[in-house]
Amino acid sequence: MEDAKTERKEIVSTLKAYQSTLDELKLQYEYVNNLSTREQAKFALKRADNLVTIEGWIEEENGSQFLQTIKNKFDELIVAKVHPLNQNDYKTVPTKLKNKAIVKPYEMITTMYGLPNYKEVDPTPFVMPFYWLFFGMMLGDLGYGLVLVVAALIPLKTFKLTESTKDTLKLVFSLGLSGVVWGAIYGSFFGFTIEWMQLIDLQSSVMEVMVLSLAIGMVHMGIAFGINTYLQIKDKNYAKAYADGLHWIIVLIGIAVAALGFLFPSLSALTNVGLGMILLSFIGMIIANIIDAKGISGLGTSLLGFLNAVSYFGDIISYSRLMALGLSGISIGAAFNIIVGQIPFIGRVTLGVVLFIVLHLFNMFLSLLTGGVHSLRLIFVEFFGKFYTGNGRPFKPLQINEKYVSIKKNQEVKE
Numbered sequence: 537m538e539d540a541k542t543e544r545k546e547i548v549s550t551l552k553a554y555q556s557t558l559d560e561l562k563l564q565y566e567y568v569n570n571l572s573t574r575e576q577a578k579f580a581l582k583r584a585d586n587l588v589t590i591e592g593w594i595e596e597e598n599g600s601q602f603l604q605t606i607k608n609k610f611d612e613l614i615v616a617k618v619h620p621l622n623q624n625d626y627k628t629v630p631t632k633l634k635n636k637a638i639v640k641p642y643e644m645i646t647t648m649y650g651l652p653n654y655k656e657v658d659p660t661p662f663v664m665p666f667y668w669l670f671f672g673m674m675l676g677d678l679g680y681g682l683v684l685v686v687a688a689l690i691p692l693k694t695f696k697l698t699e700s701t702k703d704t705l706k707l708v709f710s711l712g713l714s715g716v717v718w719g720a721i722y723g724s725f726f727g728f729t730i731e732w733m734q735l736i737d738l739q740s741s742v743m744e745v746m747v748l749s750l751a752i753g754m755v756h757m758g759i760a761f762g763i764n765t766y767l768q769i770k771d772k773n774y775a776k777a778y779a780d781g782l783h784w785i786i787v788l789i790g791i792a793v794a795a796l797g798f799l800f801p802s803l804s805a806l807t808n809v810g811l812g813m814i815l816l817s818f819i820g821m822i823i824a825n826i827i828d829a830k831g832i833s834g835l836g837t838s839l840l841g842f843l844n845a846v847s848y849f850g851d852i853i854s855y856s857r858l859m860a861l862g863l864s865g866i867s868i869g870a871a872f873n874i875i876v877g878q879i880p881f882i883g884r885v886t887l888g889v890v891l892f893i894v895l896h897l898f899n900m901f902l903s904l905l906t907g908g909v910h911s912l913r914l915i916f917v918e919f920f921g922k923f924y925t926g927n928g929r930p931f932k933p934l935q936i937n938e939k940y941v942s943i944k945k946n947q948e949v950k951e
Contacts, residue, residue, distance in 0.1 A: 562940035569937050577934050593630055593931060594618070621654070629654045630931035639664045641707035649916050650926025655771075657763055659924055666756055666919070667911050672714030673749070674907035676738070676862035677869060679726035680900045681715025684708055698939075722862070726896055727869025738863050745859040753855025753918070754788050757848070760922035761785045767923060775828035779841065781923075783821040784848065790814035818842070851918045857910050865903040872899060 582589045594602055599618040606616040621629060631651045633643050635658070642664040652658050675681060688709035692702065719725065723734025738745055765781030768774070794810025797803050821841050826834035872895040879888045920926065936943060 566937070566939065566941045569939070573934065573937060592934070594933075595632065595931075626654050631928035632931035633658055633660060635660050638710075641703045641710060642667060644703065644707065645912070645915065646926075648912070649920055649924070651928035651930055652924070652926060653928040655767075656924065656926075656928070657767065659763070659920065662759060662763070662919075663915055667915055668710060668714045669752065670858060670911040670914055671711045671907045672718035673858045674861040674865070674910060675711075675715040675903050676718050676722050676866050677724045677726065677900075677903065678716055678719030678730075679724075679896075680903060681712045681717075681719050683900065684712025684715060684904075686712075688712060718862070722866060724866045724869065727866070727871075727873040727899075729870075738859075738866055742859065742863065745862075746856055749855045749858035750852055751792075752858065753852050753914075754792060756855070756914070756919055757851060757922065758785050758788050760919045761788075764923035773828070775824040779821050779824040779828065779837075783817050783824070783841075786817040786820075787814050787845070790817065854918060855914065857914075861903075861906050861910060865899065865906075868899050868902075869896065872896060 577590075580590050580592055603616055603618060606614055631654065633646070633651070635643060639661050643660050645663050645667060646652075646658070646660045672681070688705040691697065692705050692709070697705070720733050721735045722738050723730045723736075724738075729737075736745065761781045761784045765777045765785070768777035768781055790810040790813030792810070793813065794807045797805060797807030797810060818841075822835070822838040825837040825841065826832065828834060829837060872892070875895070876884065876888045876892045879891075
């Protein structure tokens with residue numbers, strides 16, 4: 537063992553001496569990697585004896601600058617043109633997402649499902665607020681949220697990271713803030729109740745939080761149907777826009793109005809108003825499907841619409857997990873605190889501290905896992921399932937690969 541330790545020290549010392557060689561290898565890697573990229577770009581070339589042609593995609597806002605750069609460098613030796621998109625290009629045009637800094641980290645959630653194609657709407661701006669809300673409600677603990685915030689903030693401020701790693705840590709930081717906010721609302725800090733900041737006592741207000749969760753779900757689904765309506769109108773499918781989109785928005789509003797009449801006796805008249813809205817909307821759906829099918833065959837599509845009503849009712853109920861998982865995490869944390877509290881004082885300040893940390897790390901892991909997975913389910917199934925296909929392909933521009941060497945752009949440098 538002593539010989540092995542000595543040998544290990546010698547190996548480590550030798551490797552340290554090669555640090556300059558490693559830096560050189562990184563530079564060589566960048567050089568060779570970018571040569572490889574240039575060679576791959578040649579697959580887009582067509583070559584004859586006296587002519588070479590190449591085509592590719594470019595962002596619309598960069599088109600004029602690209603043409604000017606080509607003209608400045610090569611004058612009349614090269615002919616360059618930018619062709620606007622047409623209907624035939626929609627199946628092949630790549631997708632590049634562009635979002636504000638606060639939304640950008642959530643692009644990885646969208647891309648997990650699939651990139652939007654050119655005719656679809658980028659759902660990331662809608663994913664961000666709802667995923668943030670869902671995760672926080674299901675985590676529901678101020679302490680766990682602070683752990684996430686600190687765990688993300690330290691490497692962000694300390695290390696030099698790639699853009700993808702930064703986005704991941706920014707996502708963790710954002711979700712940690714959600715846990716902090718909802719933990720403060722529930723008054724939960726590592727399973728302990730902080731009454732002075734508690735706005736909602738989740739354990740005694742289960743039905744109220746359940747109603748809140750279902751209301752959030754109806755708004756979430758309503759936005760999905762609204763996007764579907766917009767996309768159908770954009771394609772001039774007006775009957776489909778009503779049958780598959782606007783109709784369900786009216787139904788959701790009708791359910792909300794009827795629920796108000798049921799919950800508040802003074803507003804009991806609203807129950808009949810809500811039910812009337814639902815009935816009239818279904819009649820409109822049948823008419824719209826007949827118009828879309830240009831015949832009585834639209835009744836078959838309408839029957840599927842009635843079956844979808846059962847499915848969508850199940851989707852609304854599935855938002856109850858926002859309450860259930862938050863309650864379970866808080867209750868388990870409180871139960872762990874009771875267990876540690878049963879240990880005698882001397883053991884509590886020694887072994888109890890270790891047990892407290894281990895148990896809460898376990899509960900935090902479960903809360904993070906369930907919060908992350910079930911938030912994804914609510915986004916992917918209940919939301920994306922109403923309007924989104926996600927069958928786009930990524931935009932891959934010809935550019936310098938920067939794995940080890942970062943190149944900063946200098947706007948003063950001219951071509």
